[in-house]
Amino acid sequence: MSKRHASKYKIDRRMGENIWGRPKSPVNRREYGPGQHGQRRKGKLSDFGVQLRAKQKLKGYYANMTEKQFRRVYAEATRMKGDTSANLIGLLERRLDAVVYRSKFVPTPFAARQFVNHGHVKVNGRRVNIPSFLVKVGDVIEVKEASKQLVIVLEAAQSGERDVPDYLEVDHNKMTAKYVRVPALTEVPYPVLMEPNLVVEYYSR
Known part of the structure; x- marks a missing residue:
């Protein structure tokens, strides 16, 4: 990827x-x-x-x-x-590619960086293609409508390899994630x- x-x-x-x-x-x-x-x-x-x-x-x-x-x-x-x-x-953990990975929209951090680079992600309704973009508390991150049915997205969301951490609120039906708070080291999985x-x-x- x-x-x-x-x-x-x-x-x-x-x-x-x-x-x-x-x-x-x-x-x-x-x-x-x-x-x-x-x-x-x-x-x-x-x-x-x-x-x-x-x-x-x-x-x-x-x-x-x-x-x-x-x-x-x-x-x-x-x-x-x-x-x-x-x-x-x-x-x-505020980097956009990190948030996309933590939200289980993609399977790996490497895939997350490419996913953002290719324009599949929106922040507060606006397309952002910079992996290092810093998300703020309260921001809503979503997978672009045309990308929600990509195999990589569906497989990642259903994977049991890892869980979504508590500092994110994720809805895999809508493919959206809300950045609730900046985590402490002990909260990062x-x-x-x-x-x-x-x-x-x-x-x-």
Whole structure:
């Protein structure tokens, strides 16, 4: 579904974790890294290595964002009042592609980015094709009428792989979602442990 379709499984292998919790992840079969040296025993990570890994995992989770995009989100999080790590998660979860994925309109974050790019999504009745568009509390996100019967949309909505989180109100009959509130880290349904505090430490060096 995306130009980075192949890379998502490499991310899982590199991290040694099934970061999207999908049953097809190769980590479910092989917990070592990709490539001919993937099975070598790994030494203990340095503090920098732990921080870098936390950053790469969080960045990879959101459809493998580029470093430039991710650093821009972090910079915005530092300008906001309050805890930077909480702000970072809040901003990432406000991205339109993240909301489309959380609403179960598509099966993966990669598909969500492409879905938005191709103009299948409206926000408050207006078409938005920018995946990084930040949704505000009270905004209504909907799948365009002509796209509601797409196979990918119907299959995602009926999938039992994951649930819609409480900070969204979703109606799969109408294919609409309302952004109720910005979530706390504990409310975001990550399949693996995310440590935004380590990401803050990484960029604060």
